[in-house]
Amino acid sequence: MTMHSDQLDVSAETVAALIRDQFPRWSGKAIRPLASTGTVNAVFRIGEGLSARFPLRPSDVGGALAVLEREARASAELARVSRFPVPQPVALGRPGAGYPMPWSVQTWLPGTNAFDADPSASNAFAQDLAAFIAGLRGADTRGRRFDGGNRGGVLADHDDWMATCFRESEALLDVDRLRRLWHRFRELPRTSADVMSHGDLIPGNVLVTGDRLGGVLDTGGFAPADPALDLVSAWHLLRPGPREVLRHALSCADLEWERGKAWAFEQAMGLVWYYAESNPVMSAMGRRTLDRILAAE
Incomplete structure (x- = not known):
């Protein structure tokens, strides 16, 4: 089952044709589709050192290319401030071989994602995660502010989306209790200036080596x-003990901690119902995050 009604089909044969036509220096390298819980891109490994990401949904080509260019600049900027491995942008591809969208190539990172190597009980992993977040927070915003897209601005701006989530979750979750919780979360005020942020620290974007943070994707x-x-990572990735390790390492005050919980709640509510059939792993992650949040109330 596809995750999206308008989802594009991307095969290894298509990827091979695109590489042969646009990046012949990589022709002949093994191309392997990667099993992924990701919801935005199909990912293929190219040889041993590269990976290619192909948007799963069609959109305006010019706009999509602008997004990929912006993402490449952001990835390169993050790489300069992270003490942990992150992918480096390598190239951007154009539509072709029957695939209608631009696509991107990055360096490949070794490691096991946190869905498959659960680090939730590791204090050492929590310390590493805190160090990663602190490193991003310390980067210069260069006068930039939150751009208004997705999560990271005003909690109450997500009321319409949350109403949809509550409606679609009636048969899946204790919606009355969750509505009451959102009513409290949405009122939490903003008191701190923007900092640089990864924006999506979920298990599929985190690599684990042993019980330590091995790298960060996306x-x-x-x-x-x-x-x-x-701080969504505290709820998506950690059990109570390591969660407190992360909180202490980042010196989180009560209000900031509650707002992190609120952002995790907003994300998890959408995952449960939207991916209930098409991506059960992501749906189950949403449930687990909600369970952790409710247990902490």
Whole structure:
């Protein structure tokens, strides 16, 4: 089952044709589709050192290319401030071989994603995660502010989306209790200036080596946002003990901590119902995050 009604089909044969036509220096390298819980891109490994990402949904080609160019700049900027491995942008591809969208090539990072190597009980991983977040927060915003897209601005701006989530979740979750919780979350005020943020620290974007943070993926969203936004990782990735390790390492005050919980709640509510059939792993992650949040109330 596809995840989106307008989802594009991307095969290894298509990827091979695109590479042969646009990047012949990589022709002959093995091309392997990667099983992924990701919801935005199909990912293929090219040889041993590269990966290619192909948008799963059609959109305006010019606009999509502008997004990929912006993401490449953001990834390169994040790489300059991260002490942990992150992918480096390598090239941008254009439509062709029956595939209608631009696409991107990055360096490949070794490691196991946090869905498959659960680091939730590791204090050392929590310390590493805090160090990664602190490194991003310390980067210069260069006068930029949150751009108004997705999460990271005003919680109450998501009321319409949350109403949709509550309606679609009636048969799946204790919606009355969750509505009451959102009513409290949406009122939490913003008191801190934007900082640089990864923006989507979920298990599929985090690599684990042993019980430590081995690298971070999907870095194209690196941008200014609410300092609490990257605290979603506390709820998506950690159990109570390591969660407190992360909180202490980042010196989170109560309000910032609650706002991080609120952003995790907003994200998790959408995952449960939207991917219930098409991406059960992501749906289950949303449920687990909600369970952790409710247990902490």
